[in-house]
Amino acid sequence: MFFRKLIKQKNMKKSIDLFLLLLFVICSCSSGSSSEIVETEEPDNLGELATLKTNEAEEIAAKQAVVWGVLQDNGGTSVFERGVCYGTTANPVYEGTKKIASVTKGSGEFKAELANLEGGTLYYARAYVVNKKGVAYGNQISFKTKDAASPLLVLGTIKVAGAHDLFFDVELKEQGDLIIQEIGLVYNTVKEPTVANNKIARSTVESKFKQRISSLTPETLYYVRPYAATPSKVLYGEEFVISTIKKGNFTYSFNQNGADAATVTRIKAAFDLATTYYNNFTSIVKHVTVNYSPGTPTADANFSGWINMGANSSYQKAGTAMHEMAHAVGVGQHSKYTELMKTTWQGKRANEILQMMTNNPAAVVKGDGMHFWPYGVNGAHEDDGSDFLYMMNALILQGMKTDGLPSN
CATH class of the missing domain: 3.40.390 (Collagenase (Catalytic Domain))
Known part of the structure; x- marks a missing residue:
């Protein structure tokens, strides 16, 4: 009987020791950072979309314009980009064509300088601001660029003729607002020659150059005019009429x-x-x-x-x-x-x-x-x-x- 009681006491002691050991392990695991086992949601502090205004376009030219925007409320969070979206269709968006502001004032005003526009074209524009919440747009405005000025090409005062050759000085007096891709002379025995007739294109666009036309017929009247090719059209200078001389x-x-x-x-x-x-x-x-x-x-x-x-x-x-x-x-x-x-x-x-x-x-x-x-x-x-x-x-x-x- 004594031994049974002793064994029972020993078993109870083992159970208590096992319980204490388990409790110790649990306490040890829970003593670390609670973030390892408990996730908490971060409070929503992104604020709101900004509010802003688009002013009417200024300094409108054939290929450029200036648009100002005004930040009225940043939405309670930092603004990290501002500018102007623009295009030839209504409601231009951030993912389309845009220009980041080049000038920002403490009063909230910011300026975007739009460039490489097409002359005589209607454009739509909206100021935009980006904060943590996203992209916000101002009101839409529209403006029409001025008609692009054409390049002015003239032939020099003195022309020289041989029996088979003509010599001209050509000057690009005014570049205009258009991109010139090719420049040269066209000529024919009928009025108003075009690039579809006889043309001599220069290897580079030059403001002044001398051009020789060869393999002509003696004692023949030729109509000659300078030309400039742009992405959209070919423009011609004033036509000059000249005759080759009699062959010696x-x-x-x-x-x-x-x-x-x-x-x-x-x-x-x-x-x-x-x-x-x-x-x-x-x-x-x-x-x-x-x-x-x-x-x-x-x-x-x-x-x-x-x-x-x-x-x-x-x-x-x-x-x-x-x-x-x-x-x-x-x-x-x-x-x-x-x-x-x-x-x-x-x-x-x-x-x-x-x-x-x-x-x-x-x-x-x-x-x-x-x-x-x-x-x-x-x-x-x-x-x-x-x-x-x-x-x-x-x-x-x-x-x-x-x-x-x-x-x-």
Whole structure:
């Protein structure tokens, strides 16, 4: 009996110990942060949507406008963005086109500068404000941009014509409000040429440029006008009517006088090229006789059409041929040349051609009793073989002819 009682007491003690151990574990687990086992809802403190006003648009132009908004109530929470939504349909929204305010005042006013608009277009706009609650809009306004100013393109006063070529100065005097994607010239033998006819487009949009039109028909009337292509349309400048000149007919015969084959080849090549320039850029009609003259130091010529080419191979080139051809048509050989060359050329057209082609409005043709310059090729050292040199020599001769220098 004693042992039964003792065992019972021991079992009760074990039960108590187990209970105390379990209670200790529970207390230990509950002694940590209550957030690990208990979630509480955060109170709703986001506030309300802001209230604001949209003022009427200001500083309206073809491509831009200014819109002010006024924050009247921030809704009880911080504002972190403000601006203006805009577009060509009513009630523009934040997800569409918008402009963040560039100026914000303490009074609540803020300004958005709208850019890259289309001219002559109706726009809708609403000021907006973003706070923690979301996007709030002001009242809607509308405004119409001004009509876009067109670019102003003009041709230069001086134009130059050859038999197959025309030369123009083109100036973009006013850019206007439109984006210019392409600029150039159009031309045709009928009025009002367009880009669908013959056009010459520049590789870049330039405010000033010189344009050459080639492969034309001699003695033909051409209508020419500058153009500018924009994203929406093609705009044209004032039309100018100009005729190509009569093609020259400058010919030569050649007396070889025992010249070797290489000399003959050089002299003939020189005069073939020289006469090509005269016939393309002047209307001079003349025949000359070219003689190989080994006793002539360089070369010489007279108005009667007699040209001597010496044995010096450095002078057996196109530049020398053109120089002597100029003598044969009157330069330094006719009284009219003496009358017009008084240190500077007194005629108008030759000087105009020089000014236009060299982009120098102060340029004048200068000379003495026998020669003119620049582009007179007054020596082998001036002959660089360039197209521009030969072309300018011929064009100035054509200008002198226009001014009264006879070729026969």
